[in-house]
Structure formats: C-alpha cells, structure tokens
Amino acid sequence: QVQLVESGGGLVQAGGSLRLSCAASGRTFSTYAMGWFRQAPGKEREFVAAITRNSGRTDFADSVKGRFTISRDNAKNTLYLQMNSLKGEDTAVYYCAATTRYIATMYLQYDYWGQGTQVTVSS
16 A cells, blocks of 8 residues: 655646645555546546656646646655646646556546645636
C-alpha cells in the first residue's frame, strides 16, 4: 500500500501559477506510476496528467497541455504538478493517485488516492 497526501493548493488569480505536491509513504513510491485528477463542483472527476515510474513518459489532458507539467522525485517520494497560466476553469479539488499500471488516464485504473487539495482561480 501507499499513502498519499497532497499540498500546495490555494487561491490564485487568473494567469498565475501554483505547484502542487503529493507526498507518498508506505510501499516504495518508485514502483507506482502516478497521476493527477481534478473534480469541480457538480462535475465528474477528470484526468489531468500522468507520469510513469521512471518519468520516461507523461500524458496530459488536452485542456492543460502546454500549461501544466507533471514531474516526480523518487528519492523524495514526491509527485509534483506545476500549473501555469491558470484559468477559472482550472478551479477544482486536485487529487494525486497511484497505479501499478505502466501509465493510466482513467480514474478507475488507479489504486490509491490522496484526500485532495483545493485550487481556486479567481478572474
């Protein structure tokens, strides 16, 4: 098992930046591919970004391509999401998740989840 704790959310103006972190504990972090999802009020949880165990491949939702970057530091057991040029539609609770798959973009493919961190973008 792995336990995940997100941090770094907050209130930011449109056009601003935030970096989310996801600290992992428990079973070896480097054995999991990781992902970020988000859920806005009244909407389904949606895929944001994913990264393989060794950072060799990343995937992004079309809505965040060119603005968000996903990375990980296996030595620090930490996953990151750098969010730039934020828009109002990026407002949501952001979740990190772990999967034993090579990489995944669907939330049902993930095995472990954090509790989420709120990101609010004001216009």
